[in-house]
Structures are given as structure tokens and as C-alpha cells.
Amino acid sequence: MIIExxxxxHRNIEKLLAILERELEVFDRGNRPDYEVIRAVISYFEVYPEVFHHPQEDLVFAKLRTRDPVAAAKVGDLAGEHHKGAERLRRVACAVENVLADAEVLRQDVDTIVRDFIVHERHHMMMEDRDFFPAALKALKPEDWTEIASAVTGHKDPLFSDVTEERFDALRAHILRLEQEAEAERK
Incomplete structure (x- = not known):
């Protein structure tokens, strides 16, 4: 099912936000974070949410607007939110590239830009999970879901599926290592 x-x-994206947050903490302590992992996270956000995830949400939202305009109004301007998220991501990418190019950039400014992205992404996903998805599940009819399903591509997530892309290998290994560390801490 599309909403599932x-x-x-969203749960996969949260893993990436947590990784970005951990790397930011390393940066904030004055140490060198894993820029290969940071760049891979940025690259993932540039590709998958923008090209596949958000267009699917936009299709669902368009149907919701037709079926339940009041619920859609409560969700707000979804496309606008996605656009703002893309702008914040561009600022993150620019800040990271400036650091790597040894440009004059304040550590606090980089922290603010990256934290702003993380906070807004989490808030946006929380709103979708709390308001948008339940409203869509309630309002849309089986034929709406069929129509949406026929319009979406069957493209697999390049990081969290069996069809993985080589450029995400370091990031995937980093995620697995963090999950193993978290599991070991729980035991």
C-alpha cells in the first residue's frame, strides 16, 4: 500500500537525519566528521525524496484535495513545504562544500543551517504521519489508490532496498554499524 x-x-529518512545529527555533533566538537557519509546523505536527499517520495505524496494530496478539501486545508501547502525543504537542503549542501573548500565559514553558521534542515524535516514528516496520511486513508476511495498506484514508478529506494546504488555504499555501511552499536547498547 502506498501510505505504508x-x-x-519516513522511518528510513529519520535514520539519515539521525546520522546527519551525529556527524554534526562531531563537527560541533571541533573534530572532523565523516564528510563522505554527509555528502552521501545530501546526495540521497537530492535524489530520492525529491524525485520519488514527494511526487507520490503530491499525487495522494491531489486526490485528498478532491475528496476532502477541509482535511487537505488542514495539511496545508504540501508542495510548498517540499519546495522549502529542497531549499534548506541546498543550503546544507552549500555549507558543507564551503567547509570542505576551506572557505571562511563560521562553525555556528554551518550548525544552524544543518540543524534547521533536520528540525524542519522531522516536523514535516511528523505532520504528514499525524495529519496527512490518516486523512488520505480515511477520504480516498479504492479507485483513487488504484489510480495513484498506476501513476507512480516502481523505482526502488537507492539506499534502503535490494537495488542499491554504489554511491550509497559508505552510507549504508555507516547505518548498519550504527544500528549494530545501538543493538549492542540495548543488550
């Missing part, structure tokens, strides 16, 4: 896949993608 979108929710799973």
Missing part, C-alpha cells in the same frame, strides 16, 4: 511505503520511507 511512504511511512516506511
Amino acid at each position: 511505503r511512504l511511512s516506511q520511507e
Whole structure:
């Protein structure tokens, strides 16, 4: 089901936000974070949410607007939110590239830009999970879901599926290592 896949993608995105947050903490302590991992996270956000995840949400939202305009109004300007998220991501990418190019950049400014992205992404996904997805599940009819499913591509997530892309290998290994460390801490 489309909403289940979108929710799973949110959980995957949260893993990446947590990694970005950990790397930012390393940076904030004055140490060198893993820039290969940071760049891979940025690259993932440039590709998957923008090209696949958000367009699917936009299709669902368009149907919701037709079926339940009041619920859609409560969700707000979803496309606008996605656009603002893309702008914040561009600022993150620019800040990271400036650091790597040894440009004059304040550590606090980089921290603010990256934290702003993380906070807004989490808030946005929370709103979708709390308001948008339940409203869509309630309002849309089976034929709406069929129509949406026929319009979406069957493209697999390049990081969290069996069809993985080589450029995400370091990031995938980093995620697995963090999950193993978290599991070991729970025992």
C-alpha cells in the first residue's frame, strides 16, 4: 500500500537525519566528521525524496484535495513545504562544500543551517504521519489508490532496498554499524 511505503520511507529518512545529527555533533566538537557519509546523505536527499517520495505524496494530496478539501486545508501547502525543504537542503549542501573548500565559514553558521534542515524535516514528516496520511486513508476511495498506484514508478529506494546504488555504499555501511552499536547498547 502506498501510505505504508511512504511511512516506511519516513522511518528510513529519520535514520539519515539521525546520522546527519551525529556527524554534526562531531563537527560541533571541533573534530572532523565523516564528510563522505554527509555528502552521501545530501546526495540521497537530492535524489530520492525529491524525485520519488514527494511526487507520490503530491499525487495522494491531489486526490485528498478532491475528496476532502477541509482535511487537505488542514495539511496545508504540501508542495510548498517540499519546495522549502529542497531549499534548506541546498543550503546544507552549500555549507558543507564551503567547509570542505576551506572557505571562511563560521562553525555556528554551518550548525544552524544543518540543524534547521533536520528540525524542519522531522516536523514535516511528523505532520504528514499525524495529519496527512490518516486523512488520505480515511477520504480516498479504492479507485483513487488504484489510480495513484498506476501513476507512480516502481523505482526502488537507492539506499534502503535490494537495488542499491554504489554511491550509497559508505552510507549504508555507516547505518548498519550504527544500528549494530545501538543493538549492542540495548543488550
